[in-house]
Amino acid sequence: MPVTREDLFLRLAALGIETSTLPYPEHRTVEEGKALRGDMPGSFTKNLLLKDKKGRLFLVVAHEDSVFDLKTLHARVGGQGRLGFATPEQVRGLLGVDPGAITPFGLINDTEQAVVPVIEAALLAAEWLNFHPLEQTGSTSIRPDDLLSFVRACGHAPLCVALVDG
Template sequence: MELFDKVAETLAQLEIEYELVEHEPALTTEQADSFIEGVEGVRTKTMFLTNKKKTQYYLLIMDDQKMLDMERFKDLVVANRIRMASSDSLFEKMQLPPGVVSPFGLLNNPEKDILVYFDKEIMEEDRMSFHPNTNEKTVFLKTADLLRFLDGIGFTYEILDL
């Protein structure tokens, strides 16, 4: 099954409506943003992070224009060191290549061992956008529906003031 099909199937099962924009493969955030100009919804970036010993993984969702203060994030999640996880870890944990990380990758994490965090700044937005496990599509959905999706697939999340 194509990775996007699993996303579409799960959203349908959860009765979550979304808007789909198909486009050329997006290799950067700037390129992705150019493909979805004029469509309502906050542009997000999703980072797959790990601690020093690779014993804990984190999925952090924030506005794509905001820079992450890694020290602040590390302090908020009470870890001794945080860094970007390797592409091997990303594939092992979510079956995804770099460049398509999103909450939809959690569908491929049956262990449910990834901690999910949102930057508080984007939580009041009505809609968010994500690659649905492929960089050739962008999905827009209501923020409340994204939270319902996470709950529906068995993940909890925390909101941090980054």
């Protein structure tokens, strides 16, 4: 049974991690999400669960406006061959979320550490990062250092890399 949003918040608090959450209605598109979040401070992300040809899984956390090439991304993250999207069943089974709500907070559900978290290095310069809190009904703000602490507390070693040149 996946961890609930409330359990996530309890775990973050137990770790001494400060967060704030802006609730809003569930939505289908990035454009709808942008309208719902208004002028919420911080950086927003796109979060992709990808797999390589050997079946290794990577949770790529990138700035929402980052453009990177899936054909060559494997070389930056240590994957074997071109990366493709994980199935909806893998997303639900490993991260405990629906495909539209992929979030690094879902790593709390990956108790076997099957997923390699890959965080775009440029995100670490932001004051706040915003992610869905295990469901697509809000955005939860967390400081980058606290995100890394949370990921490590879930038993994962985050890989922070430049996803694009420059």
